Structures are given as C-alpha cells and as structure tokens.
Amino acid sequence: MPRGAGRLSLFLLFTPFLLWIVLLIVLPQIGIGYVSLREKVGINQYEFGLKNYLDFVGEPIYRNTLLRTAWMSILVTACALVIGFPVAYYIAKVAGERSRATLFLMCLIPLWVSDLVRAYGWIVLLRETGVVSSVLLRLGIIGEPVEMLYNDVTVVIGLVYTVILFMIVPLVSTLQGMDNALLEAGYNLGGSRLTVFRRIIVPYAMPGIVAGCIITFMLTAGSYLTPILLGGKNSSWFTEQIYNQFITRYNWEAGATFGVVLLVFTSLVVWVGLWVTGQSLATTVAKD
Amino acid sequence: ETLRLLTWGGYAPEELIKKFEAENPDIDVEVTLSNNEEMIAKLRATGGTGFDLAQPSHDRVYAAQVEYNIYKPLDLSKINVDKMTPKLVEGVKANTTIDGEVYSVPHQWGTSGIMVNKTLAPDATGWADLCDEKYKGRTSMRLRRTILLGTAFGMGMNPFDLYGDKAAYQDMLDKVTEKLIACKSIVKTYWTGGDDLSALMLSGEVALSETWDSTAFKIYAENPDIVFVPPETGALAWIDTFTIPRGGQADDAAYKWINFVLEPENVKIMSASTGAIAAVPNGIELLPEDKRAAVEAAFDEKDIENLKFFANIPPGLEDMEGIALERIQAASSQ
Amino acid sequence: MPSSPTLRWVYRAYVVIFFLYLIAPLLAAGAFAFNDSLFPSLPWRGFTLDWFFSPTEPKLGLLHDTRLLRGMGNSLYIGLIVAALAVAAGTTNAFLFERRQFPFKSALYILMIVPLVIPGVILGISILVFASMIANFADRQMGLFITWLRPGIPLIVFGQVAFLTTITSLVIAARLKKFDIALEEAALNLGASRLRVLTTVTLPFLFPAMFSAFIVAFLVSFENFNTTLMLVGSDAPLTIVMYDRMVKAGSTPVLNAVSVVLMLGSGLLALASVLIQRPRRAG
Amino acid sequence: MHDLSCTGVTKTFGPFTAVSDVSLDVPSGSFFSILGPSGCGKTTLMRMIAGFETPTAGDIRIKGESVVAVPPNKRNVKMVFQHLALFPMMNVGENIAYGLRCRGDNRADIKRAVTRILERIGLPGSEEKRIDQLSGGQKQRIAIARCMVLEPDVLLLDEPLGALDLKLREHMKIELKLLQHQFETTFLYITHDQSEALVMSDQVAVMNAGRFEQIGPPKELYQAPVSGFVAGFVGDSNCLPGRIVEVRGSEAEVALDGGGAVVGHLSDASANGDEVEVFMRPEALQIGAVDGVPGLDGTVDSLLFNGANSRVLVKLATGQLIEVADPSQVDTAGEGSSVRISWFPDRARIFARRYG
Amino acid sequence: MHDLSCTGVTKTFGPFTAVSDVSLDVPSGSFFSILGPSGCGKTTLMRMIAGFETPTAGDIRIKGESVVAVPPNKRNVKMVFQHLALFPMMNVGENIAYGLRCRGDNRADIKRAVTRILERIGLPGSEEKRIDQLSGGQKQRIAIARCMVLEPDVLLLDEPLGALDLKLREHMKIELKLLQHQFETTFLYITHDQSEALVMSDQVAVMNAGRFEQIGPPKELYQAPVSGFVAGFVGDSNCLPGRIVEVRGSEAEVALDGGGAVVGHLSDASANGDEVEVFMRPEALQIGAVDGVPGLDGTVDSLLFNGANSRVLVKLATGQLIEVADPSQVDTAGEGSSVRISWFPDRARIFARRYG
Numbered sequence A: 001m002p003r004g005a006g007r008l009s010l011f012l013l014f015t016p017f018l019l020w021i022v023l024l025i026v027l028p029q030i031g032i033g034y035v036s037l038r039e040k041v042g043i044n045q046y047e048f049g050l051k052n053y054l055d056f057v058g059e060p061i062y063r064n065t066l067l068r069t070a071w072m073s074i075l076v077t078a079c080a081l082v083i084g085f086p087v088a089y090y091i092a093k094v095a096g097e098r099s100r101a102t103l104f105l106m107c108l109i110p111l112w113v114s115d116l117v118r119a120y121g122w123i124v125l126l127r128e129t130g131v132v133s134s135v136l137l138r139l140g141i142i143g144e145p146v147e148m149l150y151n152d153v154t155v156v157i158g159l160v161y162t163v164i165l166f167m168i169v170p171l172v173s174t175l176q177g178m179d180n181a182l183l184e185a186g187y188n189l190g191g192s193r194l195t196v197f198r199r200i201i202v203p204y205a206m207p208g209i210v211a212g213c214i215i216t217f218m219l220t221a222g223s224y225l226t227p228i229l230l231g232g233k234n235s236s237w238f239t240e241q242i243y244n245q246f247i248t249r250y251n252w253e254a255g256a257t258f259g260v261v262l263l264v265f266t267s268l269v270v271w272v273g274l275w276v277t278g279q280s281l282a283t284t285v286a287k288d
Numbered sequence B: 001e002t003l004r005l006l007t008w009g010g011y012a013p014e015e016l017i018k019k020f021e022a023e024n025p026d027i028d029v030e031v032t033l034s035n036n037e038e039m040i041a042k043l044r045a046t047g048g049t050g051f052d053l054a055q056p057s058h059d060r061v062y063a064a065q066v067e068y069n070i071y072k073p074l075d076l077s078k079i080n081v082d083k084m085t086p087k088l089v090e091g092v093k094a095n096t097t098i099d100g101e102v103y104s105v106p107h108q109w110g111t112s113g114i115m116v117n118k119t120l121a122p123d124a125t126g127w128a129d130l131c132d133e134k135y136k137g138r139t140s141m142r143l144r145r146t147i148l149l150g151t152a153f154g155m156g157m158n159p160f161d162l163y164g165d166k167a168a169y170q171d172m173l174d175k176v177t178e179k180l181i182a183c184k185s186i187v188k189t190y191w192t193g194g195d196d197l198s199a200l201m202l203s204g205e206v207a208l209s210e211t212w213d214s215t216a217f218k219i220y221a222e223n224p225d226i227v228f229v230p231p232e233t234g235a236l237a238w239i240d241t242f243t244i245p246r247g248g249q250a251d252d253a254a255y256k257w258i259n260f261v262l263e264p265e266n267v268k269i270m271s272a273s274t275g276a277i278a279a280v281p282n283g284i285e286l287l288p289e290d291k292r293a294a295v296e297a298a299f300d301e302k303d304i305e306n307l308k309f310f311a312n313i314p315p316g317l318e319d320m321e322g323i324a325l326e327r328i329q330a331a332s333s334q
Numbered sequence C: 001m002p003s004s005p006t007l008r009w010v011y012r013a014y015v016v017i018f019f020l021y022l023i024a025p026l027l028a029a030g031a032f033a034f035n036d037s038l039f040p041s042l043p044w045r046g047f048t049l050d051w052f053f054s055p056t057e058p059k060l061g062l063l064h065d066t067r068l069l070r071g072m073g074n075s076l077y078i079g080l081i082v083a084a085l086a087v088a089a090g091t092t093n094a095f096l097f098e099r100r101q102f103p104f105k106s107a108l109y110i111l112m113i114v115p116l117v118i119p120g121v122i123l124g125i126s127i128l129v130f131a132s133m134i135a136n137f138a139d140r141q142m143g144l145f146i147t148w149l150r151p152g153i154p155l156i157v158f159g160q161v162a163f164l165t166t167i168t169s170l171v172i173a174a175r176l177k178k179f180d181i182a183l184e185e186a187a188l189n190l191g192a193s194r195l196r197v198l199t200t201v202t203l204p205f206l207f208p209a210m211f212s213a214f215i216v217a218f219l220v221s222f223e224n225f226n227t228t229l230m231l232v233g234s235d236a237p238l239t240i241v242m243y244d245r246m247v248k249a250g251s252t253p254v255l256n257a258v259s260v261v262l263m264l265g266s267g268l269l270a271l272a273s274v275l276i277q278r279p280r281r282a283g
Numbered sequence D, E: 001m002h003d004l005s006c007t008g009v010t011k012t013f014g015p016f017t018a019v020s021d022v023s024l025d026v027p028s029g030s031f032f033s034i035l036g037p038s039g040c041g042k043t044t045l046m047r048m049i050a051g052f053e054t055p056t057a058g059d060i061r062i063k064g065e066s067v068v069a070v071p072p073n074k075r076n077v078k079m080v081f082q083h084l085a086l087f088p089m090m091n092v093g094e095n096i097a098y099g100l101r102c103r104g105d106n107r108a109d110i111k112r113a114v115t116r117i118l119e120r121i122g123l124p125g126s127e128e129k130r131i132d133q134l135s136g137g138q139k140q141r142i143a144i145a146r147c148m149v150l151e152p153d154v155l156l157l158d159e160p161l162g163a164l165d166l167k168l169r170e171h172m173k174i175e176l177k178l179l180q181h182q183f184e185t186t187f188l189y190i191t192h193d194q195s196e197a198l199v200m201s202d203q204v205a206v207m208n209a210g211r212f213e214q215i216g217p218p219k220e221l222y223q224a225p226v227s228g229f230v231a232g233f234v235g236d237s238n239c240l241p242g243r244i245v246e247v248r249g250s251e252a253e254v255a256l257d258g259g260g261a262v263v264g265h266l267s268d269a270s271a272n273g274d275e276v277e278v279f280m281r282p283e284a285l286q287i288g289a290v291d292g293v294p295g296l297d298g299t300v301d302s303l304l305f306n307g308a309n310s311r312v313l314v315k316l317a318t319g320q321l322i323e324v325a326d327p328s329q330v331d332t333a334g335e336g337s338s339v340r341i342s343w344f345p346d347r348a349r350i351f352a353r354r355y356g
C-alpha cells in the first residue's frame, strides 16, 4: 500500500478511537478526579485540597460501606463461580451440539429484561406475601408467612442472578476451546476425576475463570438497583452512597470523591486478583 | 412548543394534560416524576435547563436558589395570584423571596404523619409509635428528612426552633439518629415511594407507617381500616410550589399551566389525583368525596391548629441531615 | 470418561434447577401482568388482559399509557443511535487493533478494554461532571446555554456509547481475527479496488458480528440503568420511567405488562441474532 | 500370551456401526498397525482399547485379563493422541511427571524417572521448557515419553505423525521405529498413510468400513492382497474395470470396459462373467512388447520425472491413464508416441468389483 | 519474450533479507516451479510478483513491461493462494465472476464465461454450490478457474496442494499438470515438496535462504545438482561428511569423519584438504561387493518394506545409518548381518560442506 494512503487510513481509524477514549473515558475520569479535589468552604466557594478524601477516611460509615460492598462482591463472585462452573462445563463439554446452542441462549435469559424487572421479579417472589412464602404456607412447610427480603442472603441471591451470565459466558468459551483429548490424556495417564479437574480443567480454564471473576466482581461492586431494592433497610451499598451524594445531597464533590475511591479500590482488587493468578487484563477479558 | 414539567407523582394527571393540550393545541406536555432532592439535583446538573416548570416544596427553594442559581424570578403579573389562598401565598413568598424577587407560588399542600391500620394497631397516635417494640417488624418509614423531624418532635424537641443554631441542631440530630438506629430492628423496611408503601399497607405486612397524608387518603378508598393519623405533636405541613427553572424555554406555557390548574374544575381533578389539598380558598371542598371523608376522618380543628409548617432550611443543614440519614441506613439492625 | 448413570442424572438435575432459578423471577414478574388486581402481588384475582389493553383508569393499559409509551419511544431512539455509534466505532477499532501497527499499541489496547471494568455509575457521573464543567464554563464565561451538554438524550447516548464501544470492539475484533487476510489479497489480485474489497469481501464477512454487536448494544442500552440514571433529563428512557413510576407514583401491574413486552422483544432479538450467525457459517 | 487381544469387538452409535466384529492379537513387543481410510473406525477401536468407549459387543484383553469393566485410568495402556494432547499449562517436566504423580510415586523417584526418560528420547535437560517452545518432532517425542515413563503394557498411537510436515514425517517414521526397538514395548499404531504402516510395522491390519479386510506382515499385504480394497489401498496401483470372459486355472482373461482384453491372476473367487477389477502396480508394468506375455496398446501422455519414482503416463484407447514405473527415464519413448505396455500375468491381480 | 522475468530482486524486512538478488525468466506457456524449504522466501518472492510487497531492489517485468510501480489490482498475474482463499460468502459462480465484475464486463458475458470455464475444469453446472459444499479437489479447481477466467499472463500458485490429504495430493499433481496443458498459460508454482516440483515442472528453481541455488529442468537437478543443498533437497540422499585426501581428475578420495574412505565425483570446486559432504542416492547404492568399485562395510540395521520404495537401513561403523534402495526385498540379508555397500564413483557426488 502506498505510504500516504496508509497514513491517511490509519488516521481515519484512529480518529473515532481517540474521540471515544479521550472524550468519553479519559477526560471525564480526570474531570471527577478534579472535582473530588475541590473542597467546599462556603456557598459557591471552593478551594483545592484533600478534604473530601479526609472526610471519607474519617467517616466510618463510608469506609464500612466500601468494605462491605467489596466483601459482598467477592462473595457474590465466588458464589457465581461455584454455581456457574458446573453449568458452563455442562454447556461446553457435556451437552450435545444442538442443545448446547439452546442452553447457551437460555443463559442469556436474564439479559432479556432490565435489572429493574429482575429485582421486581424477586420481590414478587420473596416478599412476605409473595409467591414463595405463600406456596410454602399452603404446603404446610411453614406455619406463618416469612419475610425473605431485606437480608444479605437475598441480596446475594439477587446479585448472583444478575451477574452469573457474565461468569458463564467466558467460562463456556474457554472450556469449549479445550480439546477433549486433554481430558482423555489426563485419565489415560492414570488421573482420577479429581486430579483431572484440579490439574487439567481448572488450569486450562484459568483465563476464563479470571475474566469471569473480574467482570462479575466489577458489575457487582457497581450495581445499584438489586442491593437497594432487595436489601431494603439493610442495604447500604457503595454505589448507593455515590448516587446519594449526587442525587439526594447534590454534593458532587463528595460524590466524585467516592467515585474515585470506588474505581481505585476495585481496580486494586482486580489487579491483586490478576497478580495472584498470573494473568493479565489483555489475555483474559479480551480473549474472544 | 413543549412544556416540560418536573413534578411529583400524581401532580400531572393524564386527564388534565389532555384537557390542557386541547385548550392549547400548540403546547405539548411532557412529565418527569421527581421528588424534592432530585429536583434540586437534576436542576443543578442541568444548570437550570431541560425543564420549564418545577414543583419543589416551599422550604426547599431558597437554599437551592442561593447556592446553585437554578430558578428564574416569577412574573407575578402573569399568575392569577388572587385565586390562591392568601395566607399560603404570603407564607410561600416569605420563604422564597431573594433580592426582592419572588421565586415560587403555592400549588398543593398537605401533611406528613402516620398511617395506621386500625385493625392491627388500634392505638397508635404519634411518631413514637413507629419505634414501639410491640409493632416489631410491622412498621415502616421513608428514610428522608421528614422522619428526622418527626422523630425529633416525637422526642419532645422542636427542630425548627434550632435552625439558627447549628451545634444545637447537630445535637438534636445525634439523638434522633440514635433513636432511629435503635428503631431499625422494629422497622420492617424503609419505603421508597407511594407504591411501595401502598403495597406494604394493603397487604397487611405493615401495620403503621410514616406517610404523606395524600397517600393515606388514596389507600383509605381501598381499605377504610387504613387511616391517616396526625401525630399528637402535630402533623408536618408542606406546600408544594411552582418554580420556573432558569433555563426554561416555555415560560408562557408554564404560566398558562399554573393558571390552568387554579381553575376550580381543574383543581378538583388535580386533587383527586394527588390526594392533597389545593392552595385555593375552598381547597378542602374541592376534594373528591371519598378523600374529603378521609380528611375529615383524620383531622379535627385541633389538628389543623396544631399543623407544623416546614420552615426554610438554611444552607448547610441538609448536609448534616444527609450524614445522619446515611448513618442510620448503614447501621446494622441485628 | 464413561460416567455412572446416577452421576449423570444428578448433574442434569443440577442444570435443570439452575435454569429454573434463571427463569423464576421473570415468570413471576410476567405472570402478574395478567392478575386482575391493582397491585402486582398475591392473591390471584383472576386473569385479565386489561393491563395491556384497557383504555381507562384505574387499570390504564400499556397501550394507552402515553408516558410508558413515550419512554419506550425514547429507549428505542436512544438504543438505535447508541447501537449504530457503538458498532461504527467498534468496527474502526477492530480494524485499528487487528490490522495496524502503531506506537503504544498494547497500552492503548488495555485502555480500550478498561471501560468494561469501570462501574457504570462512575461512567455516568464522570460524563455528567465533565459535560457540566464545559457547559458551566460556557454559561458563566460566555452566557451560552449548551443544552446538549446537560442531562438529556445526548448525554445518555455518550454515556452508553462509552462502555458499549468496548463490547462491540471486542466482538467485531474477534471475528476480524478469524478473517483470512488472503481473502482480501485474492480480491485485490482479481482486480478489485480497495473500496470494493472492503464492501464485497471484508464487510460481508464481518456482518454477522456487526449485527450481533448491534443487537447486544441495543439490548444493553435499552436496559441500562446505572449510567443512564445520572444522565437523564426530561426525555427519560423506559427503565427510568418505570423506576420513577415504581418509586414515586403507584406501580400497577402495567409495569409487569411492560416487562412481558420487553421479554418478548428481547427474546425475539436475541433469537434473530443467533439465527443470522448460523446459516452462513463462513470462516 | 498376547499383550493385547480383541475378540469380536463391535461398536455401534445408534443405527451406525463404526466397528464391526473386529478381532486381533498383538504379540508382546511387536509393532502392530491399523491402516485404513478416514472414517473407517480406527480411532473408535483404539478408544475402546483405551477405555473411553465401551464396546457394544466383544471382549478386550490386556495381558490376558479382560479390561472391559476397567475404567480408563486403571488400564495399563497409554495413548499418544493425534494432536498429542500435551498439557499446555504444564512444562515438559510436569507433563512427563503427570502420570507418575497420579500413580503416587515420591518426588525423588519422579524426578529421576523424568530425567532418565528425557535422556532416552534425546532431549536431556528440557524439563523446564514450555510446550509451545518445542518443535513438532520434539513434541512428538515428549508425548511418547509421557506414556513410556509409565511402562505401559501397550502403547497406542493415533496417527501421531498426521500433524507434522513432509520432511519431518519421513524422518519421524524411522525414529518411531527405533524408539520402539529401544523400549521393546508393544505399539499399536493407527494411520491412513500406507507408507507409514508398511515401513514401521511387524503386522498390519487393513481396515475398511469398520471391518478388518486383511491382517499380515507388510510384504504379504503388498504382494498378496486378499481383496480389491487392499490391493488398491496398499501401494500404488492401476485399476482396470472389466468382466471375466474365460477362467484358466488360476488365471483368467478379462474383457476390459471400453475395449481390450488382459490376462491376470485370479485372486478371489471371481468366476466367469463376473464384473471384476484388474490391479497392476506401476513397477509390474514395462514399456515395449515382451514375447509370450499379455499387453495393452496406448500412447505416451506424459513423462513424470521423479527420480527413482519416475513414471510414464500412458493413455489407453479407452482414455484411461496408466502409470508405468520408469526409474531411469533414459531413452523413454517421447510424449505422443505409441507404445505397448506388457506385464507378467501373475502380477496382474483380479478381484471382484467393489461397489459403492 | 518472457511472460515473466525478475532481475536482481531483493526484499529485506528490517535487518532480515528474505529474498536476495533473485533473477528468473519464465518462458511463455511453461510450468516453472520454485522449490525450497519452509521460510526460504518463496512466498515473499511470489507476493512481490503479485504486487503485495514492493521489492527493495531489482525489477519485475511481465510480458516485458516493468510492473514494480503497478498496484496489485492492476497486474495481469493471478494467484492461487495456499489455502485457496475462496470467498466463503459467495457461491461458486460468484467467486468465478468476481474478477470479471471488477473488470466491468457485462452480465451476459460474465454468465457465459463462468459457464464455459466450469465446463473446462470439469464441474459444469456448479454455479449455485456453496463453497463449503465442495471437496478439497473441487475447491482447488474453482480457485484455478477463478484466476484463469481472467486470462492472466501468468498464474501464480503458492503451495496449492499443501492443504489436501495424501491420496488427493497425489491425484491433483497429475491433474494440475493436465490443466496447465489445457490452458496453455504460464504457471509459476511454489512448493517445498520436491516430488511435486519434479513431476509437474518444465523448469525448477531451487531456493535456499533467499537465493536461487540452481535453475534447470527436473532431471538436471536430480542428476546434476550444483550444490550440496540441491543434492540433499531434491530427491532422497545419504549424506556422509568427510575431508578430501586426494583429488584425481574429476574424482576424489574422501576420508570420512569417524573412519573409512570413499571415492566419488567432484561436483564443485572442492580441493585437497577441504571439508566436504558426499551425497549418494539410495538407488545408486547396492548391497554386496562389486569388483573395482569403492564400498563401505556395515551391518543391516533394519529392512523398511515399502513396496517399490523399500529400503535397507545399513549401520556403518561410525554409527551412521545409510538407506539403500531395495525394491524387491527378496533374498536380502537379514537384520544384523554384515554387508558391504558398493556404488559407482560417478554416482557419489562430493560438495563443499554447508555450514550453519
């Protein structure tokens, strides 16, 4: 290709990328970084400083909410992995060619409706006068209606529900790439089921596991409706703090600070995860 | 031309919009539902653009305007102020005049108090009952500033008197916070909207709850056992107003709408939808039959006397209240 | 390895239970669209289609609920624009990263993936804050009202495009990676111009991926809440309308009816994208 | 006693029979190949021996013990997979140690065994190499070492050279044979490449559509095929369709489809009037008339020079092309000249015609 | 005039020279092959001819006109790609019509041309078939037809048989040659498989590490290689390293590394004391002493039966294995017996030793 034309087309390809990444990602992030450093000293009076961060550190509820969010997100990620792995394995390796496509499609079902409707569905099911309680009552398994909403278990169930898809999809695609001959070689050389699982399947699926965990963790940590609607009085989720700052307290400075804190903190968790498993972002999440 | 309303649920009934559009064929009405905090947040974010008419409560206009400059002064000559209840107009004007310019006029008023299912909680009378051990798991409230104020009244304090003194106010907030955290194990859940609350009450899951009277009046029609009870310390009275955002682009249409909803036959429709009382002299009479019954069942003369109107929040207090609310939310109930 | 029938049975049962778990809340939300009651909860008061078709209050059906319909219209409009932009940018990104060499490529590649792991809220607030900074500046310094930098459809579009472009880029790049560059050379060799090669060989090959990227982007946009909530102005998309309705007004089973319609719509779209991927398994 | 024997092994997948009534006995220490076209059931048979499939009927015995009920990880047959199936997430040493670890050997023994086997396959000190750092031939050897370190009764190899390139394949053919000598283990080798099977094996079973057509040493298959399929599949052959017009003892005269007649050796029970095929190897043919032997006339179509494998393509009157070996390609008749092809009748083999 | 000629063509990638000073002339209507090992620069050369790479130096002329500045879509050389590169989103007819459409022919002409060419390649009426419905050999022919319909001055083929399986590859070798005859177009054919190059070509250029080592007709390359590389790459050869001890005219005596001495024909300018390699083809060797000819002693290591290509592996005292052709494998000495290998000195070729 002639040089000039190559340059021109490179430029043409670069323009949308740069517009997107600079205007919609990089500058806005810098923007919240900037706002987070403005401290309010009076009505319409601001100074530069770390006060917002100091406030964050000084106020136990913020710290605790962040830790709780992180801890619950890790829990949700772990549950999603444990629940999702057998399903992913079934789809990728056990199911026949045709049912595989159908099962995979069925995994996408939760995506068909929004978070809102999903949470709404759980509420309809789990509330004290909801379907589950009524059915159990009718069957005589419980004596009086039970409230299944507003506790951490429910929040976890609901969150696992919303994110498990993002665990299963990368798992299925890595597991599908695994040659069955590897498993057979594993057995042929004398491995038991457990050995083959531990030494062959898991290491092979590691990029998928890590990718799934990263996405799941980030989605959970950044979710809003599910923990709020299902957690009720006991919710307290870090994104809620951010929304609260912006939407009910119109305190953008604090909100931006929380945003930066959340981003840094979750990135840190992801980074530690990558480091522990010896993977990198480009080899896991980006893998097709 | 489009008239973009930023208002409360129920404050723009479909019937009225249709009628208004019929009378003004060149105007299209678009509605965004909101609440006090969000109205301010939204207008702050838009720099006062994006909406042509907003309806914050009277106590939430002043500080927001001073700090964020999101409204424009009203041209009172374009509003039929004389059709409104003079006392309410004066009250609102007093709260929302800055540099001699008036920023809002009243629209609907009502109270916050408690809603009681008489079969389940026959003797609930005040804010304090919401945290009574005997209703464990059977009460609800909205975790917003109203419950802070109500609880303070219930504890024998008067927060409005403390507005001038931040330290005292903080002191009061601390007590209220402590009380409400202790109360958390009693409360079944914090409701977030009228719908939520209606479902909780109608299903019988909740026996008593903090509420807007208007929501209570609506439920009364479904189940007459559920009534609004003005707390013995006085129901908290609010006035929802009209303001015009600074970047509004349809001022004429906005004034037309304000005047339109003052027409007696329209007031009727409006009140039927909001459950609240219009800021016109015969507001109560213009309520629909069933709601008027509910109001009459709820209020007697003494209650009306006892109303506590929300006072203007001075800038800064909201932050203190915000932190108090966050503490309560984050505290564990177990 | 041959496994015992019991084991296989247990495994299958587990998978079935899992799918029941996936479908349960949707069934629950869907079913109450047909309950002849003002509240979306038990007890069951009989079957009705009023929540879809009734023209009058109190059971105003979906088809007559102008706000929901307008929200749906907004969502549709936003979704189409967002999907088109994200697919366009995704396609150029795919070409950029699969075909070109340039300095700092791997760093920029990581940057391209990063939006995937930025929580939606943060994208929302960052775009809100950034746009407001510019708009406030213009307002204060020049007295200009730049309305499209204020919450509203343009900002929603920006916010959603911000993270969807990563997804579309990855989907399209994955397909482009499978493209045998010899096909382009063959076309050139047979006398085609570069433009013709692009339109007759490369883009047709990419089309299935572009199509499914479009569908995914559209569906995700249609459902997005976290980012949109921060950026919404007066033209709210459906999820926000529904949320506002639930929280601020009184929700009736009409919201369940909306859910049913959404499930059907997304289901059909998902099916379409699968079908278009299938028959011409070129590769 | 045989290291491996199968009796009447059959495997059906639904209505389809992949392996049908196959019996074989592999003597200890020998190199046994199964040769057949793609899809004939070779892999299925091998998978039954390894235990990944259960036979529908028949018995499989290893060192005399039936293993049909033994799970794959308990059978002492090891397998080299077609694409080798080396574990990509382990290095060379770990790959080889895998089986030993599964067996529960102690660390020191494992380390010693791995070192020793790497020496034996000529890759000493490669324990730490990653799999993707190895060349094709090295991978091959690691895959074999990974099995051999476990001292299996039988080593199964499923087309292990299929993925290698031409020159390397030639080389590995000889190397595999040497490795087998060195380990003195029984090898069961699958391939669809007849030259691999012929060069390496002590015994070859030719498989077609799930059945064994012939079992024997390579030379026997080449020189005395029992069926048209074997004659055509093993080694190059010209194949002329026709019909028997006269049987004379072990010979017969065949009238070719499209004209001409040839005399050849009757190799199966074909009788007068049967439709048959006559198989003649290129090296059994010669150009020029020879007294007292049959022949066919044609014209030289082209000369295909290929060193010692050079051929003359002769076009018969029927249009059919016949390959004639012509190793020297000196004074060969030029393209277009008329020639006569001759052969000794016993080197033309007549088999009943195959259908389908 | 030559259909294609290259003069001093060089291509460097950064510090690496992929093609170095290559010149070639392909006469009109001939079948010209470039034969060389993987990575020697064959594809790079072809891509320069097709216009996908620009030569660093040198000139490429087609029908006498320099095309270095002509973009690839304007050159009248068409190319059959290694993996064929048929357009999967178009059917057979559309694939063939593609080039005609680009040229702007009208619909009716295109339709006619497509029909005709499909007949010529023996696939009449397959216009509507999808590419994935074709067999390997059919795809091959479509790829050629797609180019030939444009009546190119030169057809380039980059290892087009590489992706086919063994039996089909044998078959397509002959078929390709026939197609070339039929179209009478100049073919430039790339391969690393010497038997393909030898069988099909009029002229073969042997390429190594970016350079041409020898250009000539197949027989010449086989019988009179000009370098050790050619001798080793074209056809099978045994290669014995040693050092010249005495030169006698065109012959020389070589003391082998590890012991023993052989006499052979000096093929390049090697002189007394030079390190050399002696190349001997398996078919030039025979087992058993022959009077007056040189020989080497060894023991029979193994017999590799492969029909007409059978070999005896003889292990020399030095441990080196020597392949000796033994087409019949009748009365061959058994494994382990001592034998002498003999050859005529003019069939042992001595070349300077290659390094690296």
Ligand SMILES: Nc1ncnc2c1ncn2[C@@H]1O[C@H](COP(=O)(O)OP(=O)(O)OP(=O)(O)O)[C@@H](O)[C@H]1O
Binding pocket: D013, D016, D018, D036, D037, D038, D039, D040, D041, D042, D043, D044, D045, D192
């Ligand atoms: N699990 C299965 N279900 C159904 N049919 C099968 C199964 N496994 C193999 N087959 C069929 O059995 C036949 C034999 O397959 P097999 O893999 O044994 O052939 P092969 O001789 O190894 O061929 P190749 O040389 O191509 O590897 C094929 O027709 C194949 O389609």
Ligand SMILES: Nc1ncnc2c1ncn2[C@@H]1O[C@H](COP(=O)(O)OP(=O)(O)OP(=O)(O)O)[C@@H](O)[C@H]1O
Binding pocket: E013, E016, E018, E036, E037, E038, E039, E040, E041, E042, E043, E044, E045, E192
């Ligand atoms: N674009 C390039 N940049 C750098 N090096 C290249 C490039 N293209 C080819 N090479 C190098 O040039 C050498 C010759 O490559 P080429 O593809 O021409 O080999 P080849 O003879 O066709 O091999 P094969 O038979 O494996 O196809 C190789 O070492 C290759 O790595």
Ligand SMILES: NCCCCNCCCN
Binding pocket: B008, B009, B010, B036, B057, B146, B212, B214, B215, B238, B240, B274, B310
């Ligand atoms: N704190 C002020 C509350 C104002 C409430 N307006 C309520 C409208 C409810 N439909």
Ligand SMILES: [Mg+2]
Binding pocket: D042, D043, D044, D158
């Ligand atoms: Mg096989």
Ligand SMILES: [Mg+2]
Binding pocket: E042, E043, E044, E158
């Ligand atoms: Mg090449």
